[in-house]
Amino acid sequence: MAEFTGEPRGEGRRIVVVASRFNESITVPLAEGAVSTLAARGVAFDDIDVLWVPGAWELPTAVRRALATGKYDAAVVVGAVVRGDTPHFDFVAGEASRGLMDASRDFEVPVTLGLLTTDTMAQAEARAGGAHGNKGDDAALAALEVLDLFDRAFPDESFGEEDA
Structure with a gap:
């Protein structure tokens, strides 16, 4: 049996942060x-791009x-959908999350979820640098860890690259 884990190492990585x-x-x-x-974690500052979209609904399209x-x-996604008095929360949070998962699956690239749904x-403040940490940090670490895991578990595979 082989077992693999990744480390959050960023050297040589190019990451997009998509934020609402x-x-x-x-x-x-x-x-x-x-x-x-x-x-x-080693990602060169020039290898990080940040895209700002109006709201959570637009996150999946920007990631794609x-x-x-x-x-x-990889894409690191951050945003905050806070429940209100209408069912709007349920539609936005669920569909944005599904759209992000679809993008990850379709492009075979890690898309990590720092989209708060509180x-x-x-509760959102507690997760944006408050008592519960910063979920943007967590999403960035997860992206780097998954990339390293893929490198370790599938060293001869090249995902997302065209065949020469």
Whole structure:
């Protein structure tokens, strides 16, 4: 039996951070956390791009567009959907998450989910650098770990590259 795990190493990686502007007091710290974690783990600052979209609904399309360029090894997604008094939350949170998973599957590239789905702003604040850490950091670490895992488990595979 072979067993593999990855380490969050960023050297030589090119990463896109796709962030939602809606709930900016939450999403800016999430994006900053993702970028600082990527840089701290060895991703060159010039190899990190940040795309800002209006809201969570637009995240999947932006991720798909970025991954279609073939420039990125992974996408780190951050945003915040906070439950309100209408069912809008359920549609946005569920469909945005599904769209991100579809992009990851279709492009065979890690798309990590730092999209908060909380009942209150206080819960979101606790996850954007508060008592529960920064989920942007966590999403960035997960992207790097999965990339390293793929390198270790599938060393002779080249995902997303065209055959010469």
